[in-house]
Amino acid sequence: MFGQTTFYDKYWNFDNKKFLALLDKAKKAKEKNSWWVSFQNKDITLFNSVWKKELWQFINKLSIFLNSWIDIKWALAILIKQTKNPYMQKIVKEIRQNIDHWISISETMENYPKVFDNLTISLINVWEQTWQLWLILEELDVTLLENIELKWKVKWAMIYPMILLSLTIMMVVFMMVFIIPKITESFGKAGAELPWLTQFVVWVSDFLIMKWYIILGWLFVFIAIMKAINTTYYWKIFFAWLATRLPIFWFIVKQSNVVYFIKAFTLLQNSWVLLLDALKTSSRVVPNLLYKKELVRIKNEVEVWLTISKALWLNLEYETSIYMNNLFSEEFAYVVSTWEETWSLSKSLEKIWKNYNKELQRYIWNLSSMMEPVIIVIVWFLVGTIVIAIMLPFFQLGDVASKM
Numbered sequence: 001m002f003g004q005t006t007f008y009d010k011y012w013n014f015d016n017k018k019f020l021a022l023l024d025k026a027k028k029a030k031e032k033n034s035w036w037v038s039f040q041n042k043d044i045t046l047f048n049s050v051w052k053k054e055l056w057q058f059i060n061k062l063s064i065f066l067n068s069w070i071d072i073k074w075a076l077a078i079l080i081k082q083t084k085n086p087y088m089q090k091i092v093k094e095i096r097q098n099i100d101h102w103i104s105i106s107e108t109m110e111n112y113p114k115v116f117d118n119l120t121i122s123l124i125n126v127w128e129q130t131w132q133l134w135l136i137l138e139e140l141d142v143t144l145l146e147n148i149e150l151k152w153k154v155k156w157a158m159i160y161p162m163i164l165l166s167l168t169i170m171m172v173v174f175m176m177v178f179i180i181p182k183i184t185e186s187f188g189k190a191g192a193e194l195p196w197l198t199q200f201v202v203w204v205s206d207f208l209i210m211k212w213y214i215i216l217g218w219l220f221v222f223i224a225i226m227k228a229i230n231t232t233y234y235w236k237i238f239f240a241w242l243a244t245r246l247p248i249f250w251f252i253v254k255q256s257n258v259v260y261f262i263k264a265f266t267l268l269q270n271s272w273v274l275l276l277d278a279l280k281t282s283s284r285v286v287p288n289l290l291y292k293k294e295l296v297r298i299k300n301e302v303e304v305w306l307t308i309s310k311a312l313w314l315n316l317e318y319e320t321s322i323y324m325n326n327l328f329s330e331e332f333a334y335v336v337s338t339w340e341e342t343w344s345l346s347k348s349l350e351k352i353w354k355n356y357n358k359e360l361q362r363y364i365w366n367l368s369s370m371m372e373p374v375i376i377v378i379v380w381f382l383v384g385t386i387v388i389a390i391m392l393p394f395f396q397l398g399d400v401a402s403k404m
Contacts (some may be wrong), residue, residue: 012025024111050088050115052151056144058088059120063137073099091115104128118284119143119264126271139267146263150357154256158249164375172382173208180205183390194393201389240290244327248367255360257291258328260341262353269349276303294327309337 047359058079066076076096083089095108106125109116120140184202194202207217229235243253264285268278276299282297301311313325314333321331332352339348 020107023098023101023103046106050085050091052144052148054083054085054088054140055115056148059137059144060141063141066240086326088115118281119267122268122273122277122281123271126268126273139271143263143267146357147260150256150360151261153361153364154252155368157252160368161371161375164371165378166373168379168382171379172386175203175383176201176208177384180386180390181209197385198389198392201386202316226239234310236289240288243288244290250392251363252360252367253288254327255356255363257286257288258332259353259356259360260286261291262349262356266349266353291327307337307340309333312336 044145044216061079061082062075065078066072070078073096076092080089080092080096083092091108091112094111095105098108099105104125106128109121109124123140155221180201181386184205244250246253261282264282265278268281269275273281279295279299279302283292283299286292286295298308298311302308311334312328314330323333327332335348335352338347
C-alpha cells in the first residue's frame, strides 16, 4: 500500500514525520481530484477562518467533556456535530481521524497556525506528554476567554474614535453632496454674492461631486502602498515602533503586549515548560513585532547564562541604576530580579499580570470616556462650519431685496 516507504529509523523506532508527510500528500491529492464530490457534500468553505470565540467554545466544551470522564474520541465525535463553523468542523474531524493513526492533537493543530496560536499548541503538546490534557484545557479555557475580552477592549479603544470620525465624515459628505448644491442654486438665482466661507464650502462640494474619482483613486493608491510597505520587514518594525510612540494610545500598545507576554510565560512555566522554550513561545504570542524582537533577544542572552533581569538591562551593581529598556518598565525588571532569587518567578509574574491587567482596563475605560466629548467637539465644529456657511448668505438677502 505504501510502496517502498519505511516508517522506522535505523534503531527501529517509529518515524512519525514520514507518516505525516504521506498523509498530507494523500490529503492534497484527494482535495485536488474530488472537488465536485466535496461540493456535493457541502465540504467546501468560502472563508477558511475561525473566530477566537469559536475556538474558545471548542476548548471549553472539550474541557467539560474530559472533566466528565468522557473518552477523547467520543468527545471529539460529539463536538463534530455541535460545531457550526464548517471550517472548524473540518479541523475537528481531522483531529479525530488522526488520533486513530497515532497522530497527536498538537501535531494536527500545527497544520492550522491561523486557527491555533503557538501558546495553545505548545501547552497541549506538553500536557499530552504528561497524560493530563484535561488540566491544560481548563487553563486554556480561562486564558482564551481573558485574551478575547482583553483584545476586544483594546481594539474597541483603538477603533471607537475612528468609528465616530467616520460617521462624522459620512454626515459631512452627505451635506456637501445633497444639501449644499440646492442652497447654492437658490442663492445663484437670487443674485446674492456669497461670503468667502460659503464659497469655500461650495468649492469643496463641487469637488466632491465632480471629481470624486480622484479621491477614490488616491484612496486605492494609499491602501495599495500600505499593503506593499507592510510586506517588508523594516517597515513592519517601523510601524511597530510607531505604535509604541503614538500619543494617548502608546500606553495601550505597551501595556497590552506586556500583559500578553506575562500571561503566556506564567502559564508555560506553571506547565513545567523549560525557561528558554517558554520565552521562545511567549515571543510568538505578543502581537507587536518590536516586542517579539525584544523577547528573542532576551531569550538569546538567557541562553548564554544571563538572568532575565540582566537581559532586561537592569544593573544592580551600581548605586544609581541606569535603566534604558523602553519596552518593559523598570518596576517589572525589579520584580523579576527579586523573585529570580527565590525561584518563584511565575507566582510573582501572576501578581504583576493582575495589576497590569486592571491598570490597562482602567486606562481603556477612562480613555473611552474622555474621547466622547472630544469627538463631539469635532463633530460640532465640522457641522457648525457648514451650517454657518449656509446661513451667512441669508443675512445678505436684505441687500438683494433692496436692489430689486
